[in-house]
Amino acid sequence: MQRGGCLCGAITYEVTGALGPVTACHCTQCRKQTGHYAAAVPAPWGDVTLSGTPKWYNSTPGARRGFCGTCGSYLFWEEYDGLVYLMAGAFDAPTGLRMDGHIYYADKGDYYTAGEDLPCFAAGRSGPEVPS
Numbered sequence: 214m215q216r217g218g219c220l221c222g223a224i225t226y227e228v229t230g231a232l233g234p235v236t237a238c239h240c241t242q243c244r245k246q247t248g249h250y251a252a253a254v255p256a257p258w259g260d261v262t263l264s265g266t267p268k269w270y271n272s273t274p275g276a277r278r279g280f281c282g283t284c285g286s287y288l289f290w291e292e293y294d295g296l297v298y299l300m301a302g303a304f305d306a307p308t309g310l311r312m313d314g315h316i317y318y319a320d321k322g323d324y325y326t327a328g329e330d331l332p333c334f335a336a337g338r339s340g341p342e343v344p345s
């Protein structure tokens with residue numbers, strides 16, 4: 214069982230089932246929404262018990278971003294495929310999770326590097342890697 218929630222506490226959730234590794238996404242949308250980059254882990258919606266009502270922003274056709282309408286915490290990415298990507302920073306500690314890669318690294322901000330020995334993909338995980 215993993216718990217998480219937003220900064221103000223209006224939205225909390227519990228997740229059952231094993232959670233996979235964390236992916237960092239450096240795409241322009243994630244940068245804009247988070248102020249840096251997103252770090253998320255997928256889970257089936259059926260494993261998630263949500264308390265509170267997120268606001269949703271339809272950022273692209275076929276996907277939306279869930280956040281707290283009070284405090285603004287970015288919590289969820291959804292592609293309507295039965296999965297929800299939970300933002301790892303919103304989990305209560307300890308998570309027991311590890312990050313295992315960076316995606317859309319070609320779109321990252323110019324003020325940082327990943328600084329870790331993890332693969333950095335120019336776009337999605339199925340595409341080429343780029344230096345960190």
Ligand SMILES: [Zn+2]
Binds near residue numbers: 222281
């Ligand atoms: Zn909140």
Ligand SMILES: [Zn+2]
Binds near residue numbers: 240243244
């Ligand atoms: Zn992204």
